[in-house]
Amino acid sequence: MSDTWLPTLITDTPQEGYELAVKLARVAVKMTQADPAIRDDLRAVYAKDADALIAVSSVVATHFQTVAAANSYWQDLQVAKQ
Amino acid sequence: MSDTWLPTLITDTPQEGYELAVKLARVAVKMTQADPAIRDDLRAVYAKDADALIAVSSVVATHFQTVAAANSYWQDLQVAKQ
Amino acid sequence: MSDTWLPTLITDTPQEGYELAVKLARVAVKMTQADPAIRDDLRAVYAKDADALIAVSSVVATHFQTVAAANSYWQDLQVAKQ
Amino acid sequence: MSDTWLPTLITDTPQEGYELAVKLARVAVKMTQADPAIRDDLRAVYAKDADALIAVSSVVATHFQTVAAANSYWQDLQVAKQ
Amino acid sequence: MSDTWLPTLITDTPQEGYELAVKLARVAVKMTQADPAIRDDLRAVYAKDADALIAVSSVVATHFQTVAAANSYWQDLQVAKQ
Amino acid sequence: MSDTWLPTLITDTPQEGYELAVKLARVAVKMTQADPAIRDDLRAVYAKDADALIAVSSVVATHFQTVAAANSYWQDLQVAKQ
Numbered sequence: 001m002s003d004t005w006l007p008t009l010i011t012d013t014p015q016e017g018y019e020l021a022v023k024l025a026r027v028a029v030k031m032t033q034a035d036p037a038i039r040d041d042l043r044a045v046y047a048k049d050a051d052a053l054i055a056v057s058s059v060v061a062t063h064f065q066t067v068a069a070a071n072s073y074w075q076d077l078q079v080a081k082q
Numbered sequence: 083m084s085d086t087w088l089p090t091l092i093t094d095t096p097q098e099g100y101e102l103a104v105k106l107a108r109v110a111v112k113m114t115q116a117d118p119a120i121r122d123d124l125r126a127v128y129a130k131d132a133d134a135l136i137a138v139s140s141v142v143a144t145h146f147q148t149v150a151a152a153n154s155y156w157q158d159l160q161v162a163k164q
Numbered sequence: 165m166s167d168t169w170l171p172t173l174i175t176d177t178p179q180e181g182y183e184l185a186v187k188l189a190r191v192a193v194k195m196t197q198a199d200p201a202i203r204d205d206l207r208a209v210y211a212k213d214a215d216a217l218i219a220v221s222s223v224v225a226t227h228f229q230t231v232a233a234a235n236s237y238w239q240d241l242q243v244a245k246q
Numbered sequence: 247m248s249d250t251w252l253p254t255l256i257t258d259t260p261q262e263g264y265e266l267a268v269k270l271a272r273v274a275v276k277m278t279q280a281d282p283a284i285r286d287d288l289r290a291v292y293a294k295d296a297d298a299l300i301a302v303s304s305v306v307a308t309h310f311q312t313v314a315a316a317n318s319y320w321q322d323l324q325v326a327k328q
Numbered sequence: 329m330s331d332t333w334l335p336t337l338i339t340d341t342p343q344e345g346y347e348l349a350v351k352l353a354r355v356a357v358k359m360t361q362a363d364p365a366i367r368d369d370l371r372a373v374y375a376k377d378a379d380a381l382i383a384v385s386s387v388v389a390t391h392f393q394t395v396a397a398a399n400s401y402w403q404d405l406q407v408a409k410q
Numbered sequence: 411m412s413d414t415w416l417p418t419l420i421t422d423t424p425q426e427g428y429e430l431a432v433k434l435a436r437v438a439v440k441m442t443q444a445d446p447a448i449r450d451d452l453r454a455v456y457a458k459d460a461d462a463l464i465a466v467s468s469v470v471a472t473h474f475q476t477v478a479a480a481n482s483y484w485q486d487l488q489v490a491k492q
Contacts, residue, residue, distance in 0.1 A: 332425060333425065334423070334424045334425040334428055335423070335424070335425070336424060336484065336487060337424050337478065337483050337484065338483075338485070352428070352471070352474065353467050353471065354467075355428065356432060356435075356463075356466060356467035356470040356471070357463045357464070357466070357467050359432055360456075360457055360463055360466050360467075361457045361458070361463055366457075366458060370458070370459075370460040370463065371460075373460050374460035374461070374464070377460070379461070380460055380461055380464060383461065383464045383465070383468070384464055386468060387464060387467045387468045387471050390468065390471035390472060390475060391471050391474070391475075393475065394471070394474060394475040394478050394479075397478075397479070397483065398478060398483035398485070
């Protein structure tokens with residue numbers, strides 16, 4: 001994974017921040033299991049497993065907490081609306 | 083999920099913040115398992131599984147921590163009451 | 165759950181803050197499993213399961229971290245005692 | 247649990263802060279399973295279960311993070327030593 | 329592990345910060361299981377286990393939160409681009 | 411455990427901070443299971459269990475987050491190098 005996949009934590013909106021958090025959660029799996037075929041097989045399994053889906057959501061939650069703090073919770077958006 | 087489902091983290095009250103945290107916890111599952119029929123089947127299972135319900139609550143807790151910080155813990159509500 | 169169950173995160177004491185954290189941990193279960201009879205059945209199970217009790221305590225710990233930060237760790241209590 | 251068991255998060259030393267974190271981790275179990283006999287039976291089980299012991303340590307870690315922040319990481323102790 | 333493997337938490341980019349988080353997640357395993365042969369055997373197992381891969385990602389997420397805060401979320405990079 | 415094992419959270423380097431986090435993770439196990447023989451038996455088991463090793467790493471990650479914040483992320487080291 002030598003290409004630049006994470007240039008910044010700054011996003012324009014909370015929604016983009018959440019999508020970045022989902023990406024951050026997936027990259028660690030990719031760095032631990034580099035074989036895309038195996039990852040696809042695993043995904044077919046955990047995407048139908050309630051416990052695994054909840055665990056994925058937990059990882060996204062931790063990364064979203066990081067990305068939200070990095071973006072000062074996008075409060076500048078709020079100020080712009082007032 | 084191209085529509086705008088997360089315009090802001092700012093809510094008027096802690097209770098709305100908690101409801102946003104529940105939504106944040108669910109969206110990652112939706113983004114991982116896009117098939118609503120499968121999600122409904124899974125929900126019927128985990129909604130009767132104590133460990134899964136506790137795990138869901140844990141994800142909500144992490145997101146609520148993020149939303150609460152984003153709203154400065156709604157302290158302005160407290161000031162308004164004094 | 166339309167009634168107001170979370171007006172504020174501010175509590176007078178750390179102990180009330182901990183009790184609020186326990187409530188915050190339980191509400192997500194209630195919002196995921198609305199049937200009180202099922203919740204009671206589940207509670208009878210997990211209240212005798214060490215792993216589940218530890219997992220409940222973990223959710224309370226995350227919420228207590230949020231509530232404690234919201235109350236600036238009740239440091240004003242400490243100042244009042246000096 | 248009507249008695250005052252958590253008057254403050256402030257402790258004199260990091261070690262007392264860690265002991266408070268252990269107590270905070272145990273009280274949620276007590277509030278969920280009020281029967282001391284059942285808790286003792288469970289303790290005999292999880293105290294010999296590696297996964298459960300690690301999970302207990304995880305709850306203590308979250309509470310210790312809260313208590314350490316509440317005490318500004320006991321940095322005043324450090325200043326006093328210089 | 330007497331050599332210096334963690335001189336600093338400061339990295340030039342978020343991507344290097346993420347790679348440091350992956351390293352931080354692995355070192356605790358190394359300090360708990362010093363035998364490289366056993367670690368390799370275990371890796372062959374968990375690298376094909378969805379739950380384990382998600383759990384690894386969760387540890388990376390916590391460390392990345394720490395490294396990101398240590399680097400003030402690399403906001404200086406953002407300023408430099410403006 | 412009446413001896414002083416945690417005089418401070420302040421360490422000279424990130425690496426010492428990480429080693430302190432590993433110690434903090436182990437003490438809760440020791441305070442829950444005081445019998446060293448049982449702990450050694452358990453260690454022989456979990457040190458060969460991928461899930462348990464990942465769970466240990468997760469506890470270390472939470473404690474390291476606390477210790478890193480306590481040391482302001484050792485940024486003074488960085489300043490000293492410039």
